[in-house]
Amino acid sequence: MAFLLKNAHVVDPVAGLDGVMDVALEGEKITAVGEGLEAPADAEVVDLTGKYLVPGLVDMHVHLRDPGQEYKEDIESGTRAAAKGGFTGVCSMPNTDPCTDNGIVVQYIKTRAAEVGHCRVYPSGACTRGLKGEALAEMGDMVARGAVAFTDDGRGIQDAGMMRRVMDYGIMFGKVFMSHCQDAGLVGEGQVNEGVVSTRLGMLGWPAEGEELQIQRDIALARLTGAKLHIQHITTKRGLDMVRAAKAEGLPVTCEVTPHHLFLTEDDIDATYPTALKVNPPLRTAEDAAALLEGVIDGSVDAIVTDHAPHAEWEKAREFAFAPFGMTGIETSLGLVLTNLVETGKISVARMVELMSVAPRRILGVEAASITAGATADITVFDPAQEWDVTEDGFESKAKNSGFIGAHLTGRATDVFVGGEPTLRNGAIC
């Protein structure tokens, strides 16, 4: 299959591109990038005037729910949602059933994604067996079968000695350790950020310090062990300052934020007890969200991820305390970032590409995407002017538990190529 993508505004901060040009694809590769390219033989010519063409976006924090909870999402629907959202790849989280704590499950995910997937799936594996925080998982076997990172996402490893053992043992595989920071003793059954909203609504609080304690702990352990550490879904100003300090010290520490922690706050949780906004870690204060935004702008935040957490409608239609944590995000992420950050001039398209493609790939250690001849053709094309509304019936995901239903967004992915194969054409799944 060959394509000539004409007149696109190509932005690739790594290759140093920022201008209108043509991109030729043949087979899995980009064959030429430049102005006024001739169409190769048999190439389909696609006019992308007015659209941006960037290295394929990667969401490094996604719950595909497969195997085990396919009623929420599966590898087919989750990757279809990813393609719709403009992504060429996702990193899947290991809290599946059975748990992704062994090579067989990693292999299942890779195989299944190759069969039915609409994007690349980079599986992460559990650090500890069953995510229980008690015994090392078979990290070596998982790496051999394609695991790209390790995390006990969802609860975090409670014991500092265990976390150290995970890093000490796993360091030989060269993968990043991704930390979900939550001190079980402080957080307990916390439902929402501790403070104004927990008091007003009479719910147990999930204090910022419950997150910050483990951020500080894991930074100390990264210093002790030399392991690469990535702080997942960071939500607080002080937590981000800890990451800044670690970076200044030269430690291999990175972090990610989600659109919901950037663009929603605890103040959005009103007396209707909106379970769509029940997420873990919880929505924090407006000051925290402002600090995260500052980090996105100044580079302290490395990646924007969604923590896409699909749930069945009936699971969220419960008392707040019974509703599971998490919201979907993979189909709204790019639109939210374009609308709230790029359109408003807070960040450039190049910075967006760093946050959503370059850095996630670098942190995960997967193939870098680049708009240069010879590179693998993982490409995202978006229309910065397309206006659309987030609606319940507009999702490719099986789930509708978005916190952004009703949002009016400007900017949306129109075309996606994965290894030269189109997965999204003109906004439609291929």
Place this chain on the structure above:
Amino acid sequence: MAFNHKHLIDITEYSDTDIMTILETARAFSSVNERAIKKVPTLKGKTIVNMFNEPSTRTRSSFELAEKRLSADTMNFGGSSTSTVKGESLIDTVMTLDSYKIDCIVIRDKHAGAPYMVTQASPAAVIDAGDGKHQHPTQALLDLYTIWNHKGSFDGLKVGIVGDISHSRVCGSLVPALKIMGAEVTLVGPQTLIPPRPDVLGADHVVFNLDDALPDLDVVYMLRVQMERLEGAPFPSIREYHDLYGLTKRREHLMKSDAIICHPGPINRGVEFDSYMADHPERSVILEQVYAGICVRMAALYLLLGGADNGLSA
């Protein structure tokens, strides 16, 4: 009489005028309860479901009596003992009840926000009879009614609430209600029993030392120490709690001569106070609160279900 509420869930949605309307209506209904024939036809033909998904003795019996004295048809439904145990969700349970064509649901639930969910599943009027640690608006109203009977006004009244504020849905309604009516509220207790942001409820002061607070207070509102929640230990022992926060005879000299003592019940003698204070003939109004519960609940049911068109307001 303008009273434009369909539900009684969140006391902060009620104005001082709304609350005074309820208190004055309660006073009018008080006479019904003093008669030999304690029944009026006000809510004849209305069906009310008391959905108590959590144990309750006084709130449930108080609602039941209030409903019966207003001639409503009532049904008691213990959610936790039936549907929830069988795996049914709250919304499905409410939709089932709603199929009976009911007019009002009184709900007690251990989960904050449950009453709002009920409004989404049924067109019936909903009264929150206590949801989790969130609110308990009729308790706050009966407290206000009792205080009003004794003090005549709330303006500048100094009310101290002592004990387990953070686990208390009573406080979730009472503190904002007292503020709406113009009182000054002081919370007294160890930090482990104070919510993270007492200012959000409207509290004016938080003090750790009961003896420091007592001399200023017109109303001393003692909360029950939730003995069943002592696992996780917010204080070291009942003995020490009683020593620090128990309202006992030896503290009476610190109180204003006309200060009254309230308690939402059930009381624990020897913990929140000694029997001398619990039974104090001039100060303790605890049993008056229980009686106020019937009057206030009759008033709330009447105002929410009867409207202004059945003569009582004339």
